[in-house]
Amino acid sequence: MTQFDDLIRMQAAVQDRSILSLFDTADRAQTFSAQTGDMLFDFSKTNLDRDTMDALLALIDAADVPARRDAMFAGEKINETEDRAVLHTALRNLDGGAVMVDGADVMPGVHDTLDRMRGFADQIRSSDITDVVNIGIGGSDLGPAMAVQALSPYHDGPRCHFVSNVDGAHISDTLRGLDAKTTLVIVASKTFTTIETMTNARTARAWMTENGGDPAKQFAALSTAQDKTSDFGIDADQVFGFEDWVGGRYSVWGPIGLSLMIAIGPRAFDAFLRGGQAMDRHFCAAAPHENMPMLLALVGIWHNQICGYATRAVLPYDQRLGQLPDYLQQLEMESNGKSTLMDGTTAPYHTGPVVWGAAGTNGQHAFYQLIHQGTRVIPCEFLIAANGHEPDLTHHHKLLIANCLAQSEALMRGRSLQEASEMMAAKGLTGAELDRQARHRVFPGNRPSTTLSYPLLDPFTLGQIIALYEHRVFVEGVILGINSYDQWGVELGKELATSLQPIVEGAAPATDKDGSTAALVAFIAKHAD
Numbered sequence: 178m179t180q181f182d183d184l185i186r187m188q189a190a191v192q193d194r195s196i197l198s199l200f201d202t203a204d205r206a207q208t209f210s211a212q213t214g215d216m217l218f219d220f221s222k223t224n225l226d227r228d229t230m231d232a233l234l235a236l237i238d239a240a241d242v243p244a245r246r247d248a249m250f251a252g253e254k255i256n257e258t259e260d261r262a263v264l265h266t267a268l269r270n271l272d273g274g275a276v277m278v279d280g281a282d283v284m285p286g287v288h289d290t291l292d293r294m295r296g297f298a299d300q301i302r303s304s305d306i307t308d309v310v311n312i313g314i315g316g317s318d319l320g321p322a323m324a325v326q327a328l329s330p331y332h333d334g335p336r337c338h339f340v341s342n343v344d345g346a347h348i349s350d351t352l353r354g355l356d357a358k359t360t361l362v363i364v365a366s367k368t369f370t371t372i373e374t375m376t377n378a379r380t381a382r383a384w385m386t387e388n389g390g391d392p393a394k395q396f397a398a399l400s401t402a403q404d405k406t407s408d409f410g411i412d413a414d415q416v417f418g419f420e421d422w423v424g425g426r427y428s429v430w431g432p433i434g435l436s437l438m439i440a441i442g443p444r445a446f447d448a449f450l451r452g453g454q455a456m457d458r459h460f461c462a463a464a465p466h467e468n469m470p471m472l473l474a475l476v477g478i479w480h481n482q483i484c485g486y487a488t489r490a491v492l493p494y495d496q497r498l499g500q501l502p503d504y505l506q507q508l509e510m511e512s513n514g515k516s517t518l519m520d521g522t523t524a525p526y527h528t529g530p531v532v533w534g535a536a537g538t539n540g541q542h543a544f545y546q547l548i549h550q551g552t553r554v555i556p557c558e559f560l561i562a563a564n565g566h567e568p569d570l571t572h573h574h575k576l577l578i579a580n581c582l583a584q585s586e587a588l589m590r591g592r593s594l595q596e597a598s599e600m601m602a603a604k605g606l607t608g609a610e611l612d613r614q615a616r617h618r619v620f621p622g623n624r625p626s627t628t629l630s631y632p633l634l635d636p637f638t639l640g641q642i643i644a645l646y647e648h649r650v651f652v653e654g655v656i657l658g659i660n661s662y663d664q665w666g667v668e669l670g671k672e673l674a675t676s677l678q679p680i681v682e683g684a685a686p687a688t689d690k691d692g693s694t695a696a697l698v699a700f701i702a703k704h705a706d
């Protein structure tokens with residue numbers, strides 16, 4: 178017996194009804210949507226009705242979501258497996274009050290670091306630096322990389338590049354063509370031990386030295402480990418620290434966002450923080466039935482745990498949000514991809530979904546075929562701005578909007594055999610051939626989607642969007658009984674890579690390895706130059 182059993186029974190009773198028929202109630206679009214500021218979250222194109230929605234909303238209280246939320250914002254150590262507070266919200270608490278951790282207010286430190294970042298960003302933006310290379314991986318890469326691309330219309334600083342993969346191709350391709358004398362390298366690593374990042378950082382330092390740059394002046398570090406940044410030789414004035422209560426995948430709001438701040442300037446970065454703060458305030462104040470992060474989470478629970486849809490697609494109709502699916506993949510899958518609950522028991526239900534996606538309209542010409550006619554149901558989460566940033570290309574934007582809305586409509590509406598047959602008859606087909614051809618043109622429809630819409634993808638709005646998804650992950654985690662803030666599942670692979678390195682280098686035998694791994698090592702060694 179789980180907290181989901183009643184909902185699963187309710188879902189079974191309504192699973193075959195048409196979502197379109199739910200619009201017989203005139204105010205469905207208004208009732209099954211939420212607004213905060215200028216942002217609209219529409220979840221009316223799902224198979225939720227008042228009863229199932231009430232049952233989902235009951236999960237909020239049953240799981241004590243408001244109390245857990247308040248504990249998070251108050252700096253309690255809700256990351257219990259690492260004994261840490263979870264306070265990325267403090268990084269955007271621009272004009273809020275004190276936030277206490279272990280009896281001390283963390284806000285003076287947050288403001289101090291932010292002021293130092295602003296000073297450094299201004300100095301770089303007015304210097305000869307033409308290019309900034311952020312070296313980091315996971316949360317030390319995906320957030321700033323995604324945000325820098327998302328806010329490219331606001332760039333008025335140096336060009337930004339991101340190197341994450343330990344594959345030498347990544348740093349080699351990035352540094353090629355850059356001038357070592359006018360490049361700033363930012364080493365972004367919470368722990369300053371991540372093997373990919375440290376390997377790339379050493380390679381970048383050697384490149385700079387060999388090509389006339391000065392690593393003593395042109396390297397900065399973003400880390401919680403200031404002893405290690407100093408061992409690496411980075412001047413303390415160019416080190417921006419943060420605390421262990423900022424999780425890697427939640428860290429774009431602080432020093433890890435330095436490349437973004439350099440790209441768009443401190444004022445626009447402040448607007449980004451204010452967007453996040455606005456979503457925090459909404460999350461803390463709105464009643465559950467109007468609370469956007471809670472509703473987004475409940476729709477997620479409905480589709481994953483109740484309906485059993487294993488994946489969700491994030492489909493931004495915004496080329497500049499092309500990296501949002503990757504960013505959310507880490508945010509959601511590293512946070513809620515767990516099998517052990519907070520109390521140490523094994524989860525008796527599926528936990529975090531597989532998150533994937535790509536920018537529309539490109540995805541339409543790649544994987545939408547399966548979304549429309551495949552055998553699996555994939556809930557889709559569309560994002561669309563009312564306006565683009567290209568005043569001369571408004572016709573492009575109208576076309577983009579039409580495509581986005583057309584997809585959610587098509588997913589819901591589908592096309593019946595009758596309609597497909599009429600289409601084929603109009604083309605002159607008859608008999609068995611008409612029937613055969615018509616069957617290929619049937620769309621089952623009744624496929625759920627949600628749409629998040631906002632006026633313009635500006636810094637404030639991007640802040641709102643990221644904070645919305647962060648809180649969605651939190652709410653889902655609390656309902657699932659998971660600690661969303663640890664990531665033990667990435668450790669085993671790191672340990673084994675360390676043990677394999679000497680074997681791959683030929684310095685140790687593969688004797689303790691399984692047959693497959695030993696054979697692969699042997700094959701690669703035989704073919705290596």
Ligand code: F6P
Nearest residue numbers: 315316317366367368371425667
């Ligand atoms: O992949 C595991 C992880 O710890 C992520 O959570 C983190 O964002 C990434 O590695 C990078 O870690 P660091 O910032 O310490 O280099």
